Amino acid sequence: MEYLFDCWASIEYTLGRWKRVGVLPKILLLMDYDGTLTPIVDRPELAVLSDDVRDVLKQTSKRYPTAIISGRSLKDIKNMVKVKEIYYAGNHGFEISGPEIELIKDEAKLAKPVILKICNELQEKLSHMNGAIVENKGLTASVHYRLVSKNDFPELKKVFEELTKPYLERGDIKITSGKKVFEIRPNVDWDKGRAVLWIMNALNIKDGLAIYMGDDKTDEDAFLALKNKGITILISERTKKSNAKYFLRDVSDVKAFLGRLISLS
Ligand SMILES: [Mg+2]
Structure with missing residues (x-):
């Protein structure tokens, strides 16, 4: 480069x-x-x-x-x-x-209710954690953890992984990550x-x-x-x-x- x-x-x-x-x-x-x-x-x-x-x-x-x-x-x-x-x-x-x-993308629109459900569940499980931001963007969702302390991060990751696992296994969603953020997307190519x-x-x-x-x-x-x-x-x-x-x-x-x-x- x-x-x-x-x-x-x-x-x-x-x-x-x-x-x-x-x-x-x-x-x-x-x-x-x-x-x-x-x-x-x-x-x-x-x-x-x-x-x-x-x-x-x-x-x-x-x-x-x-x-x-x-x-x-x-x-x-x-x-x-x-x-x-x-x-x-x-x-x-x-x-x-x-x-x-x-x-x-119509296929992505179909995932909206699932994205909403996951966001609600994440919000509930992470509501006590300082700095965790769950953002429902309609067709996708983000969990921002830039403001989460180093000590809390392992818990956030565990909650995120456990909660999204069944949806991943059913093929409803895909997970990606970026700079201090986890992303949940519809399982669409x-x-x-x-x-x-x-x-x-x-x-x-x-x-x-x-x-x-x-x-x-x-x-x-x-x-x-x-x-x-x-x-x-x-x-x-x-x-x-x-x-x-x-x-x-x-x-x-x-x-x-x-x-x-x-x-x-
Ligand atoms: Mg960027």
Whole structure:
């Protein structure tokens, strides 16, 4: 993995080539939200988008189709970003919406009652634990434990594993994990990678150049899906094992990169 700005000359050349052949709208810009456009914070509601990043997004979305792919619910992510021209994928891509495209995975909708039931059970069993946040996002759910003490964590993990086990065994759900979070999803073959390819298809830019930025495990599916046909960028202070080709260090790097994309066009 290479630091993207160290390779800027060759990236600029690639982007410029797309531009010179007159296919600039075939560049698609995709990115995650938490940890990519905002720093990681203690509670999800505190990850507020700064005005200057919002301005940059407004400008990129005028030049390139721009999409945000998040684990948050569609409603939540739209509300955090508040830029009309952007395509949004919520719940890791189970629901997608934007100018002239719309998707809700029906198979995922069927799991809603199960997700609700698990959330209620988790809430009850974890209500005494300081810092545990159970978030029902409709089609998926998250258990955030960033604020849970080291001493309490083993109990949280045990409760989570015991409670989700029967649902897992019945094939109702899948479990994934991210930065200080466990995720419960419907057992449907769909992820950020599939969502990205679906968006490219829906926008008729299947053969275009996709640029994807993300910071967490769920973004690896998108990096993999775009291997050899995109510019994939992990947001991380350090290089680590990833399917991404490049890395950027933090939100201010992301902002600077978006700025460079704007001045290209
Ligand atoms: Mg993230």
